Amino acid sequence: MDFLSPDFAPAYPEIFLLVMVCVVMLADLFAGEKHRYLAFFLALFALAGAAVLTYSTFSTEVSYTFSGMFVDDALSDTLKLLMYLTVATVLIYSRVYISKRGLLRGEFFSLALFATLGMMVMVSASHLLTLYLGLELLSLALYAMVALQRDSSVATEAAMKFFVLGALASGFLLYGMSMIYGATGTLHTPELTAVIRSGVMDHAVLVIGLVFVVAGISFKMSAVPFHMWAPDVYEGAPTAVTLFIGSAPKLAAFGFVMRLLVEGLGEMAADWQGMLALLAIASMAVGNIVAIAQSNIKRMLAYSTISHMGFVLLGFLAINENGYSAAMFYVIAYVLMTVAAFGIIMLLSREGFEADAISDFKGLNQRNSWVALIMMVVMLSMAGIPPMIGFYAKLSVLQAALEAGYLWLVISAVVLSLIGAFYYLRIIKFMYFDTPEITQPIVFKPDVRLLITVNGLAVVMLGIFPQMLMGLSLFAIQHSM
Amino acid sequence: MLFGFPLLSLIIWLPIIFGLVVLVMGDRNLKVTRWLSLVGAVAGFLVALPLYGGFDSSVSTMQFTERSVWFERLNVFYDLGVDGISMPLILLNCFTTPLVVIAGWEVIRERVSQYMGAFLIMSGIVNGVFASLDAVLFYTFWEASLIPMFIIIGVWGGPNRVYAAIKFFLYTLLGSLLMLVALIYLYQTSEGSFSILDYHQLPIPMTAQILIFIAFMLAFAVKVPMWPVHTWLPDAHVEAPTGGSVVLAAILLKLGGYGFLRFSLPITPDASQELAWLLILLSLVAVVYIGLVALMQQDMKKLIAYSSVSHMGFVTLGFFLFNAYGLEGAMVQMISHGFISGAMFLCVGVLYDRMHSRQISDYGGVVNKMPVFAAFFMLFAMANAGLPGTSGFVGEFMVIMGSIEVNFWYAFFAALTLIFGAAYTLWMYKRVIFGAVANQKVEGLQDISRREFSILAILALAVLLLGIYPLPLTEVMHVTVDNLLEHIARSKL
Numbered sequence: 001m002d003f004l005s006p007d008f009a010p011a012y013p014e015i016f017l018l019v020m021v022c023v024v025m026l027a028d029l030f031a032g033e034k035h036r037y038l039a040f041f042l043a044l045f046a047l048a049g050a051a052v053l054t055y056s057t058f059s060t061e062v063s064y065t066f067s068g069m070f071v072d073d074a075l076s077d078t079l080k081l082l083m084y085l086t087v088a089t090v091l092i093y094s095r096v097y098i099s100k101r102g103l104l105r106g107e108f109f110s111l112a113l114f115a116t117l118g119m120m121v122m123v124s125a126s127h128l129l130t131l132y133l134g135l136e137l138l139s140l141a142l143y144a145m146v147a148l149q150r151d152s153s154v155a156t157e158a159a160m161k162f163f164v165l166g167a168l169a170s171g172f173l174l175y176g177m178s179m180i181y182g183a184t185g186t187l188h189t190p191e192l193t194a195v196i197r198s199g200v201m202d203h204a205v206l207v208i209g210l211v212f213v214v215a216g217i218s219f220k221m222s223a224v225p226f227h228m229w230a231p232d233v234y235e236g237a238p239t240a241v242t243l244f245i246g247s248a249p250k251l252a253a254f255g256f257v258m259r260l261l262v263e264g265l266g267e268m269a270a271d272w273q274g275m276l277a278l279l280a281i282a283s284m285a286v287g288n289i290v291a292i293a294q295s296n297i298k299r300m301l302a303y304s305t306i307s308h309m310g311f312v313l314l315g316f317l318a319i320n321e322n323g324y325s326a327a328m329f330y331v332i333a334y335v336l337m338t339v340a341a342f343g344i345i346m347l348l349s350r351e352g353f354e355a356d357a358i359s360d361f362k363g364l365n366q367r368n369s370w371v372a373l374i375m376m377v378v379m380l381s382m383a384g385i386p387p388m389i390g391f392y393a394k395l396s397v398l399q400a401a402l403e404a405g406y407l408w409l410v411i412s413a414v415v416l417s418l419i420g421a422f423y424y425l426r427i428i429k430f431m432y433f434d435t436p437e438i439t440q441p442i443v444f445k446p447d448v449r450l451l452i453t454v455n456g457l458a459v460v461m462l463g464i465f466p467q468m469l470m471g472l473s474l475f476a477i478q479h480s481m
Numbered sequence: 482m483l484f485g486f487p488l489l490s491l492i493i494w495l496p497i498i499f500g501l502v503v504l505v506m507g508d509r510n511l512k513v514t515r516w517l518s519l520v521g522a523v524a525g526f527l528v529a530l531p532l533y534g535g536f537d538s539s540v541s542t543m544q545f546t547e548r549s550v551w552f553e554r555l556n557v558f559y560d561l562g563v564d565g566i567s568m569p570l571i572l573l574n575c576f577t578t579p580l581v582v583i584a585g586w587e588v589i590r591e592r593v594s595q596y597m598g599a600f601l602i603m604s605g606i607v608n609g610v611f612a613s614l615d616a617v618l619f620y621t622f623w624e625a626s627l628i629p630m631f632i633i634i635g636v637w638g639g640p641n642r643v644y645a646a647i648k649f650f651l652y653t654l655l656g657s658l659l660m661l662v663a664l665i666y667l668y669q670t671s672e673g674s675f676s677i678l679d680y681h682q683l684p685i686p687m688t689a690q691i692l693i694f695i696a697f698m699l700a701f702a703v704k705v706p707m708w709p710v711h712t713w714l715p716d717a718h719v720e721a722p723t724g725g726s727v728v729l730a731a732i733l734l735k736l737g738g739y740g741f742l743r744f745s746l747p748i749t750p751d752a753s754q755e756l757a758w759l760l761i762l763l764s765l766v767a768v769v770y771i772g773l774v775a776l777m778q779q780d781m782k783k784l785i786a787y788s789s790v791s792h793m794g795f796v797t798l799g800f801f802l803f804n805a806y807g808l809e810g811a812m813v814q815m816i817s818h819g820f821i822s823g824a825m826f827l828c829v830g831v832l833y834d835r836m837h838s839r840q841i842s843d844y845g846g847v848v849n850k851m852p853v854f855a856a857f858f859m860l861f862a863m864a865n866a867g868l869p870g871t872s873g874f875v876g877e878f879m880v881i882m883g884s885i886e887v888n889f890w891y892a893f894f895a896a897l898t899l900i901f902g903a904a905y906t907l908w909m910y911k912r913v914i915f916g917a918v919a920n921q922k923v924e925g926l927q928d929i930s931r932r933e934f935s936i937l938a939i940l941a942l943a944v945l946l947l948g949i950y951p952l953p954l955t956e957v958m959h960v961t962v963d964n965l966l967e968h969i970a971r972s973k974l
Contacts, residue, residue, distance in 0.1 A: 325554075365636075369507075369595075380628060385654075386621035392552075395617070395665070399555065402665050410665070414658040421654055425631075425647055433635040433643050467552035474554055 007065045010072030013053040013080060014120050020046035021113045028106025036104045043091055043109040047084045047116070054080045060479040068188055069127035075480035076124040078472060079255045083123075086248040086335055087116050092451055093343040094240035100350075101238060103148055111148070112244060115141035119248060123255030128177045128187040131259060135173070135220065138252060139166050142245055146237040158236025165229045169219030176212025179205050180265075189264035196267035207271055213260060214275050221253045221309045222302075224282040234302035239349065239356065242298055243342035246305060247335050254331040257316065258477075262324060269319045276313045277409055283310030284413055288420035298356045300423060301341060304382060307420055308334045311397050314413060318400035325473040326396035332469060333381075333393035336462070340378045340455040344371060347444055347452065361427055363436025371442065372431045374456030381459050383424040384417050389463035396470070488531060489545050489561040492571065493609045496525040496578065500601030508594050515586060518597035522579040525604055529575035536568055538957045541964035543614060543678070544568075551618065556673050560615040565961030566742050566812065567611040569954060570735055573819045574611070576943075577731045578604040580936050581724040584827055587932070588723065588834050589637065596637060600724060603629040607732055611739060616664045616675040620657070623736065627653055630725065630733065638720035645713075645720035652703055652713040660700035660744075663693045667748070681747045684973050687755075694752035697745045698760070704737030707760075707797055708767040711790045718786035719839070723830030726782065730789050730822035735815050738796045742808075742965065746800065750969040757801040764801070765894045767794030772901030776908070781832070781839045784909055785825045788865060791898060792818050798895060799880040802887050803969060808962045809955055810879025816954060817864075817872035817947055824861040824940040828854070831933055832913070835926055841912050845919030850926040855914045857929075857937040862910045864944045866903035872947035 008015065024046065028039045054077050062073040091112065098104045118141060121134030143166065147159035181187055183206040184195040195201055215226060222230040234242050261272055287307025294300035312334070315327025348355035348364075348371075355361075365372040381388030394417065402410050444452070462469055499521025506514050537544060543562030551559040563571065581600050589596045606629070609622035627650055635646035668675055671683050685693065703710045714734075718726050746753050768791050775787035792814065799811025831854060832847070833839055848855040864871035867878075877899065884891035918924050929937070947954060 322554075365592075385628065386624045391621070391624070395661070396555065398661070399665050399668065402662075402669055407662075407666075410662055411659075414662055418651065418655050418658055422647070422651060425650055428631075429635060429643055429647065432632060433646070465552070467550075467554070470552060470554045 006067070007063075010057065010063045010065045011070055011124075012057065013050040014117060014124070016053055017046055017050045017113060017117050017120065020049065021110050021117065024113065025106055025110045028110075031106075036099070039106040039109045040091065040095060040104070043113055044088055046113055047088045051081060051084045054084070062480060064126060066130075068190070069130045070124055071126035072124060073480040074478075075255065075258060075476045076120075078476040079123045079251050080120050082332060082335070083116060083119055083248045083251055086251065086339060087112060087244075089339055089343075089451065089455070090240075090244050090247055093243060093339070093346055093448065096445065096448070097240050097346045097349060098238070101149065103238065103240070108145070108148060108240075111141045111145045115145070115244070116248065119252035119255075122252045123259070125259055126189045126263070128180070128189070128260075128264070131256065132170075132174060132177065134252075135256065136170060138249060139170065142249070145241045145244065146233060148241065149238050152236075152238075154236040155238060158233045162229050162233045165219070169216050169226065172212045172219070173216025176209045176214075176216060179209030179212065183209060189259060192264045193267055196265070206268065210265060210268055210271055211275070213265075214272055214279075217253075217257055217260065218279050220256065221250070221312070222306050223279045223309050223313065224286040224306060227283065227286070227306045230306060231299045231302040234305075235296055235299045235356070239298065239342060239346045239354065243339065243346060246301070246338045246342060250305075250309070250331055250335055250338075254312065254328060258324065261316070266319075273317055273319065273404070276316050277406060280310045280313035280317070281409060281412055283307060283313070284416045288416045288423075291420065291423045294423070295358055296356055297345060297358045297361070297427070298342075300358065301338070304420070304423075305334075305338070307416070308382075311394060311413065314401040314406075314409065315397040317404040317406055317409075319404065321474065321477050323400035323403070325470070325477045326393075326400045328473040328477060329466075329470050330393040330397050332473070333389045333462075336455070336458055337378050337381050337390060340374065340452065340459060341382070343452055343455065344375050344378075347371070347448060348442065358427065358430060359437075361430040362434040364431040364442075366436050367439065368442040371444075371452070374452060375431060376428050377456050377459050379424040379427050381463065383421040385421075387460065387463045389459050389466065389469075392463055392466040392470075487547050488528070488535075489547055489563065489608075489612045492525070492529050492532065492575070493561075493605050493612060495528055495605070496521055496601045496608070497605035499524070500598040500605065503594050503601060504598035506594055508592065511593050514594045514597060515582075518582050518601060519579065521601050522582045522604070525601070526575040526579055529572055529608075532563065532568055533572060533957070536563075536565075536957055538565065539960060541565070541961045546614075551615070555617070555668075555675065557617045557675050558615045559618060560676060561612045562614045563612055565958035566965075567739065568957060569812070569816055570739055571608050571611045573735070573816055574604060574607050574732050577728065577819065577823060580823065580827070580939065581727050583932060583936050584727065584830060585722070585724045588830075592636065596633070596724075599629040599633050600728065603633075603728065607736070610736055614677050616667070616677055616680070619677065620661060620664065624654075624657060626733065626736070630729065633725040633728075634717055634721045637722040637725065640720075641716070642720040645716040648713045649717040652710070656700035656703035656710075659696040663696035666693065677743065680744075681968065683748070685749065687751060687974055690749040690752035690973070691755065694745060694749040694756060697740065697749070698756075701737040701740035701745065702763075704740065705734060705793050705797060706737065706790060707763050707794070708771060708790065709763075711767070711771070714790060715783050715786040718789075718826075719780060719782045723826060723833065726826040726830070727823045730785075730826055731819040734789065734793055735819060738793070738800070738811070738815050741797065741800050747965060747968050749973075751972055751974055753801065753969065754803070757803070760797055760801040761891060764794040764798035765891065767791055768798065768898045769894055769901070772898055772905065776901065776905040778905075779841055781829045781841055781909060781913070782826070783839075784841075784905060785822065785829065785865075788825075788902065788905065789818070789822050791902070792822070792865075795877055795880050795895065795898070798891070799876075799883060802880075802883045802891075803966065804883050804886055805962060805966060806879050806886065807883030808966065809958060810876050810883055812876075812958050812962070813872070813879060813947075813951060813954060814876025817876050817944070820940055820943045820947065821861060821864045821871075821873055824857075824937065824944065825865060827933075827936060827940070828858045828861060831929060836922055841909055843920070844913040844923060845916045846914075846923055847926060848914045849918050850923060851928040853934065854929045854937075857941060858910065858914060860941050860944065862906045864948070865906045867899050870945070870948050872944045872951070874948060875951045
């Protein structure tokens with residue numbers, strides 16, 4: 001058997017990032033207490049380098065490598081570029097927060113980069129095992145990040161819960177994959193499509209496999225009824241980690257669904273369409289209704305995430321390029337809003353004080369009207385009020401779902417988003433209508449101030465001019481199918 | 482477009498830009514902030530004037546049109562234009578904004594820049610609603626108009642402001658979200674168009690028409706507001722600051738009426754005819770029943786709020802009579818109600834600023850201390866009651882004429898409002914203004930300042946002018962209304 005060296009070019013960004021993770025770990029080992037920021041800058045450099053590498057291979061062509069287990073196409077490149085941007089933003093937002101809580105160590109950054117690597121592998125997988133590999137790399141890094149604050153019992157509990165439930169979901173997923181393999185005899189996603197289309201397989205086994213796979217996916221997307229971990233983890237983890245979990249991994253989850261359900265099991269669309277519709281409605285209902293009862297804003301945003309994931313699933317129902325690109329647009333919009341929201345929560349917290357109760361937002365307008373304005377924009381965007389980006393995201397997915405003939409689903413989604421509007425408005429109410437308990441004004445470091453401004457403006461401007469992002473999503477989807 | 486100049490864009494964006502500048506200015510120098518707001522509001526009115534001058538009232542097509550691609554994937558255009566229905570409403574809005582800015586001049590002391598900025602931005606947004614010919618653009622402006630009003634009620638409102646603000650927001654959002662579903666459905670049926678004018682020509686089967694009609698009706702009925710979805714209005718009015726009440730009554734309620742004319746009637750004409758009885762019934766309930774409710778109010782603002790609901794009942798009644806008198810009368814009523822209700826709220830605001838009470842029982846004998854004010858208030862109260870010679874009479878009279886053509890009993894019930902309207906308005910006027918000076922606080926009242934005088938005088942002029950000589954208004958809308966009636970008469974099944 002002769003050994004052919006695979007073509008490494010499509011995987012350059014991953015390889016580079018892996019090397020850089022090791023560099024970060026080693027450098028931090030030898031850097032003294034004074035030079036903790038070294039890891040931070042190295043991590044940003046790693047992301048920038050990976051971005052350059054990804055951008056240089058950005059093309060409309062699809063290239064496979066590692067015996068067809070790894071694919072580099074427009075979808076993976078677009079998602080990766082967005083991930084770098086998101087992770088870099090998250091790291092910059094987190095810097096002050098983690099340094100005040102003794103988390104500014106190499107571990108935080110190397111785990112974050114490992115998680116990023118996992119996400120990259122996920123969105124570039126064209127083989128079920130690669131997909132699983134990426135997912136586990138991401139998950140393990142996240143478990144560790146949640147538990148990073150060792151002396152916090154809440155964080156440890158959250159990590160434990162996350163790990164146990166996550167391992168269970170991975171088990172589901174793997175079991176489902178094995179059934180798919182048993183039914184079709186292949187694990188390569190492109191081949192799966194061909195086999196299913198030819199009809200030479202055991203349909204019953206395949207459907208059971210599909211059910212397990214969808215269950216695994218919904219866990220990762222935190223869709224109801226597999227959402228239990230999300231509120232606890234969001235609340236328990238240090239806010240910097242919550243921000244990380246809530247943002248970039250959702251992009252990866254979208255890529256995961258695209259690779260697994262659309263590329264691999266696209267021929268089974270008739271079967272998974274109904275499942276996703278059910279998951280979507282359940283997520284929107286539970287997410288929006290339970291969020292009203294929350295007094296902790298991190299927990300509230302966890303439920304809001306659950307409902308947003310329901311909306312993302314709506315986009316998949318159309319089973320065409322427009323629908324998928326609508327879902328992708330929604331995910332990107334969601335990440336943009338979430339990063340800003342958690343970013344502000346983190347910026348409001350001080351040493352020994354987490355600004356995670358909703359009442360901590362009381363009178364924010366009087367303490368710092370600019371931040372209050374940005375938070376208001378983000379909340380309105382999440383509620384789907386134009387001209388913020390969240391509205392156009394909702395518009396596209398609703399249109400996709402209606403195109404698929406799910407009128408009842410669209411009407412319920414609309415009614416549920418009305419219920420959702422209430423708790424977003426509540427935040428605005430606290431910020432604008434109430435008087436602050438602490439009158440001390442809030443000041444930020446200039447770089448963070450600039451970043452949060454850009455982030456808030458993006459929520460409005462990309463809403464007023466959604467063409468670019470919508471076009472990007474459509475481009476990515478069209479050139480990878 | 483006038484000489485290739487994007488006039489409508491200017492009318493929309495100029496106040497918004499001024500509003501943003503005022504917001505950024507902050508409260509460091511209140512004088513500059515106030516003057517800048519006034520300049521922005523007046524400039525907004527001045528740039529809207531060529532709209533009337535350059536308007537060709539002999540055609541029913543859209544004028545001053547602008548069209549460019551907004552986002553391609555969903556086929557959405559930045560598509561603007563006005564006809565005889567929307568043009569007067571834009572003028573009304575631009576006319577009201579300076580008055581609101583002046584009304585809040587000294588009264589608002591906290592967060593002035595945010596207050597003024599919110600009103601200017603809202604003015605631009607509302608112009609956008611009236612000028613949009615693309616459904617997504619329309620919806621964007623429609624929803625966006627909620628945000629400044631929500632903030633205005635919530636921040637500068639009365640004691641129960643949070644409840645009122647959230648109720649206002651959620652009520653309106655419920656209606657508009659169902660409209661969104663209808664719009665997406667129309668997008669699907671029209672094979673990928675969001676153009677409102679395309680929808681006007683689109684054939685739709687009866688069942689779908691009825692469903693679309695109901696979705697639209699919910700959105701617009703909440704805004705108008707029609708009985709029984711009117712309950713947010715008294716709450717919002719009572720809690721809102723004076724400027725907020727004025728804009729709410731004079732402008733935001735008109736959005737609902739405008740929606741019926743732009744969407745419900747032309748897009749679903751068959752369903753409109755089919756369900757006209759329901760709308761007429763609800764309108765008459767509003768006219769009669771809400772008129773009686775107004776009679777019983779102890780709170781002046783609440784009384785005027787209910788009187789608004791009752792008067793807006795005339796508007797929706799006029800729409801669904803499907804004759805020229807009814808439709809034109811309803812349009813005149815909308816404009817006239819904009820002046821009168823705005824003026825009534827300003828009058829209450831004048832009293833409230835001095836006494837910090839809206840209870841009728843706290844007043845009495847105000848005329849002894851504020852004779853000039855009492856004269857103005859008298860004029861507006863008469864107009865509210867529909868006295869001939871004021872604008873209130875013209876619209877109501879035309880609608881009653883229109884309803885006689887259709888059914889005597891419609892006219893009978895509608896005409897009852899002339900009695901109820903006179904009863905609740907004048908009774909309130911009598912209790913507040915006449916009689917002996919009721920208490921020490923009234924004793925200390927001072928008559929209106931020059932600032933207040935100027936606002937009330939402008940409005941009084943408008944009310945009288947429109948009442949004596951309404952032709953300039955009816956002239957511009959005549960052809961558009963006729964065209965709309967013809968359009969409704971054609972089946973779209």
